[in-house]
Amino acid sequence: MFFELYWQYFVTGLILYGVTRMIYIYMDRKQKNQLGEQKKNEDFKTPDQLAEIDGEVSEDSENDFTPALPHDLKHIPLCYTKLPTDEMIRRSEEYYKLMNQRRTVRTFSSEPVPIEVIKNIIKTAGTAPSGAHTEPWTYVVIKCMEMKKKIRNIIEEEEEINYKKRMGKVWTTDLRPLRTNWVKEYLTEAPYLILVFKQMYSYKENSEKKLHYYNEQSVSLAVGILLSAIHYAGLVSLTSTPLNCGPALRSLLGRPSSEKLTLLLPVGYPAPDCLIPDLQRKPLEEIMVEI
Amino acid sequence: MFFELYWQYFVTGLILYGVTRMIYIYMDRKQKNQLGEQKKNEDFKTPDQLAEIDGEVSEDSENDFTPALPHDLKHIPLCYTKLPTDEMIRRSEEYYKLMNQRRTVRTFSSEPVPIEVIKNIIKTAGTAPSGAHTEPWTYVVIKCMEMKKKIRNIIEEEEEINYKKRMGKVWTTDLRPLRTNWVKEYLTEAPYLILVFKQMYSYKENSEKKLHYYNEQSVSLAVGILLSAIHYAGLVSLTSTPLNCGPALRSLLGRPSSEKLTLLLPVGYPAPDCLIPDLQRKPLEEIMVEI
Numbered sequence: 001m002f003f004e005l006y007w008q009y010f011v012t013g014l015i016l017y018g019v020t021r022m023i024y025i026y027m028d029r030k031q032k033n034q035l036g037e038q039k040k041n042e043d044f045k046t047p048d049q050l051a052e053i054d055g056e057v058s059e060d061s062e063n064d065f066t067p068a069l070p071h072d073l074k075h076i077p078l079c080y081t082k083l084p085t086d087e088m089i090r091r092s093e094e095y096y097k098l099m100n101q102r103r104t105v106r107t108f109s110s111e112p113v114p115i116e117v118i119k120n121i122i123k124t125a126g127t128a129p130s131g132a133h134t135e136p137w138t139y140v141v142i143k144c145m146e147m148k149k150k151i152r153n154i155i156e157e158e159e160e161i162n163y164k165k166r167m168g169k170v171w172t173t174d175l176r177p178l179r180t181n182w183v184k185e186y187l188t189e190a191p192y193l194i195l196v197f198k199q200m201y202s203y204k205e206n207s208e209k210k211l212h213y214y215n216e217q218s219v220s221l222a223v224g225i226l227l228s229a230i231h232y233a234g235l236v237s238l239t240s241t242p243l244n245c246g247p248a249l250r251s252l253l254g255r256p257s258s259e260k261l262t263l264l265l266p267v268g269y270p271a272p273d274c275l276i277p278d279l280q281r282k283p284l285e286e287i288m289v290e291i
Numbered sequence: 292m293f294f295e296l297y298w299q300y301f302v303t304g305l306i307l308y309g310v311t312r313m314i315y316i317y318m319d320r321k322q323k324n325q326l327g328e329q330k331k332n333e334d335f336k337t338p339d340q341l342a343e344i345d346g347e348v349s350e351d352s353e354n355d356f357t358p359a360l361p362h363d364l365k366h367i368p369l370c371y372t373k374l375p376t377d378e379m380i381r382r383s384e385e386y387y388k389l390m391n392q393r394r395t396v397r398t399f400s401s402e403p404v405p406i407e408v409i410k411n412i413i414k415t416a417g418t419a420p421s422g423a424h425t426e427p428w429t430y431v432v433i434k435c436m437e438m439k440k441k442i443r444n445i446i447e448e449e450e451e452i453n454y455k456k457r458m459g460k461v462w463t464t465d466l467r468p469l470r471t472n473w474v475k476e477y478l479t480e481a482p483y484l485i486l487v488f489k490q491m492y493s494y495k496e497n498s499e500k501k502l503h504y505y506n507e508q509s510v511s512l513a514v515g516i517l518l519s520a521i522h523y524a525g526l527v528s529l530t531s532t533p534l535n536c537g538p539a540l541r542s543l544l545g546r547p548s549s550e551k552l553t554l555l556l557p558v559g560y561p562a563p564d565c566l567i568p569d570l571q572r573k574p575l576e577e578i579m580v581e582i
Contacts, residue, residue: 012303017308020311020315024312024315069469069570070468071467073568075567083525087525088404088405088408089411091523096411101370117379117380120380120386120387121383121387122579123391126578127390127572128518129530135572135573138580141580141582144582147582170502174504176362177360177362177363178423213465218511221511221518224419224514225515227515228515228516229386229390233374233382233383234374234382239512241505253580262508263508273368275367275368275369277366278366281417281426284417287413288413288432289430289432291431291432
């Protein structure tokens with residue numbers, strides 16, 4: 001009797017285990033489809049998965065059959081003037097020397113800058129290429145002091161928690177030589193703050209959803225061009241990533257849920273006593289391989 | 292007797308269910324830490340999670356306590372020459388006009404370009420800022436025709452499957468007006484191919500692992516500066532993302548597993564008969580919001 005009972009317990013347990021496991025596997029698959037599990041399966045990406053990786057768009061979009069660009073898009077000759085080889089070498093060197101003077105700055109002067117310059121800089125960033133020419137970017141330029149104060153409050157509150165709790169010892173140790181902390185004076189000192197939002201999707205004229213492929217990469221690349229324009233105009237900036245502040249700042253600025261904050265750049269003149277960490281850049285041999 | 296047995300089955304099942312569930316929850320958490328599940332939990336990111344999002348680094352790094360930069364990093368005054376306001380406005384406009392002439396090109400001339408220009412361009416990209424100054428990039432420059440052919444074979448084979456099977460109708464419909472397909476002549480025509488790898492982590496001198504925060508964003512931003520340098524030197528390029536070819540190309544080029552291919556850019560002169568799609572860029576009002 002004892003053995004018989006034991007055997008019955010075992011079978012019941014096994015059945016219950018099997019059922020639980022099946023339910024769990026099913027739930028798990030469903031969840032993984034919704035999350036970014038495909039990051040590991042580098043070899044089989046579909047456009048929806050890519051849009052998800054970039055921006056967590058997870059809706060079925062098999063019904064969107066209107067191309068985002070006009071069907072009859074004309075193809076025209078490229079306007080191009082070839083430079084003599086010497087001139088090309090000279091210019092490539094000149095531009096390197098110019099860009100090599102760029103440094104990230106953390107203390108700003110509050111001296112005003114004409115908005116015209118900021119507009120030209122953002123127009124320049126707008127010339128960046130983007131996946132399927134979706135141009136998935138919104139630049140929110142803050143000049144208003146009251147708004148800057150609100151932004152600073154949100155960021156300093158979050159950053160204090162980031163530094164004290166979330167970032168962990170490795171990260172804060174790595175950052176210590178750069179002397180950064182959660183007090184961000186530049187958020188109210190700099191004449192402008194540029195908040196860069198990536199658009200994960202938008203809507204076509206016929207109100208179909210338009211997926212923005214590679215939106216994260218496109219926007220970061222555009223910010224590279226933005227930075228070069230800021231430097232070319234003789235201004236300075238700081239490429240900051242307000243960790244965990246995205247949703248609060250998005251709602252403060254009234255941006256739609258299709259957008260996500262990626263970077264925040266104060267722009268202006270450096271403070272007269274501005275100090276920068278004495279960093280060196282890797283030499284060419286360390287970053288380039290020739291084959 | 293029957294009821295008594297039933298009750299025992301029930302309790303045994305409940306206990307087994309509980310144990311199974313606890314094991315599963317534990318496994319699930321462990322797995323989620325390894326995957327990019329935190330994408331959804333925008334509000335609570337730790338540095339390891341961030342490094343994972345960027346590069347799937349999943350090891351416990353609580354033992355890494357040496358900062359990546361020197362402890363006693365000096366802070367020095369910024370070298371800065373202020374431009375007169377008029378000059379600043381003029382330069383910001385000049386740079387916009389220059390950059391606005393940049394177009395993505397898909398047909399290249401095979402005319403050679405001095406390697407010196409390519410080196411200056413990559414040095415310029417190397418001036419980009421990066422998270423905690425990790426400089427997480429490797430630029431592999433291919434001049435060798437045999438290697439270009441191997442790269443082309445890998446990419447065309449994958450791209451044919453991408454276009455025919457993986458990308459789906461939405462994406463291929465979106466791309467049709469741009470007249471792209473899986474045949475990539477530029478891979479053997481352009482004098483150089485630049486393959487951009489992001490480094491997800493590296494090793495410190497004491498062989499501790501060094502996490503590269505925001506490596507994806509940093510590398511894309513650097514490519515924005517690379518593109519501006521290519522254009523400034525009077526050359527043309529194409530920002531291509533060889534979908535699903537990363538692992539094959541990484542192993543072909545012998546790059547370590549800490550690196551991941553992000554972009555491939557052919558660089559050179561445009562073909563004499565080069566056509567480009569007649570695209571317009573969004574006006575400033577559509578990309579900028581002033582507050």
